[in-house]
Amino acid sequence: xxxxxxxxxxxxxxxxxxxxxxxxxxxxxxxxxxxxxxxCRHCQPGRGCAIHATRPEHCRAFFxxxxxxxxxxxxxxxxxxxxxxxxxxxxxxxxxxxDPGAPQAxxxxxxxTQLRRWAAAGNRPVIVFLNRSATAVMPDHDxxxxxxxxxxxxxxxxxxxxxxxxxxxxxxxxxx
Numbered sequence: 001x002x003x004x005x006x007x008x009x010x011x012x013x014x015x016x017x018x019x020x021x022x023x024x025x026x027x028x029x030x031x032x033x034x035x036x037x038x039x040c041r042h043c044q045p046g047r048g049c050a051i052h053a054t055r056p057e058h059c060r061a062f063f064x065x066x067x068x069x070x071x072x073x074x075x076x077x078x079x080x081x082x083x084x085x086x087x088x089x090x091x092x093x094x095x096x097x098x099d100p101g102a103p104q105a106x107x108x109x110x111x112x113t114q115l116r117r118w119a120a121a122g123n124r125p126v127i128v129f130l131n132r133s134a135t136a137v138m139p140d141h142d143x144x145x146x147x148x149x150x151x152x153x154x155x156x157x158x159x160x161x162x163x164x165x166x167x168x169x170x171x172x173x174x175x176x
Contacts, residue, residue, distance in 0.1 A: 009061055015070065021079070023064060026084050026097040046079075081111065083128075084096075095126075096128040112137075115137045120139035125169045134154075146171075
C-alpha cells in the first residue's frame with residue numbers, strides 16, 4: 001500500500017526521473033505559464049528541463065509516487081504507464097493524472113486491477129484526471145465526474161445499488 005508518511009518529497013533509494021518528463025505535460029505550472037495537457041515550453045521531452053537550474057520551486061519540490069514509493073515497479077514509471085500518480089495530502093486520495101495522448105492508459109492491466117485494489121484497501125476512491133475532467137475509480141465501479149471547477153469539491157457518499165449500500169463519489173459546491 002502507498003505510504004503517506006513516505007511522501008516527504010524525497011526519492012526512494014535508486015530512483016531518478018531519468019528520461020521521464022511526463023509531469024511537465026500533465027500539470028498546470030502557473031510560474032512558467034504552462035497548462036495541463038501541453039508540454040511546458042521549457043521541457044525537452046525525454047531529456048529534461050531546459051531551465052533545470054532555475055526552475056520554479058513548484059517543480060523543484062515535486063516528486064511523483066513512482067519516485068517516492070520504492071515498491072512501485074518499472075511499469076508504474078510515468079513515461080511507461082502514461083500517467084503520473086500523486087496523493088492528495090488533505091484526503092489521502094490517490095490521483096492519476098493522464099497523458100492526454102493516452103487517455104485510456106489507466107484502463108489497461110496491470111493498472112486498472114491495482115487501482116481498484118487501492119480503492120478497496122483505502123476505502124476511498126482513486127481519482128483519474130484527463131486534464132480537468134475526472135473519473136472516480138471505486139472497487140467495483142467507476143463514477144464519471146466531468147470537469148471539476150475551482151468552486152467544487154469531491155465527497156465520498158454511500159448510496160444504495162441493487163438494494164445494497166456502496167460507496168460513491170459526488171461533486172458538491174464548496175461552502176462560500
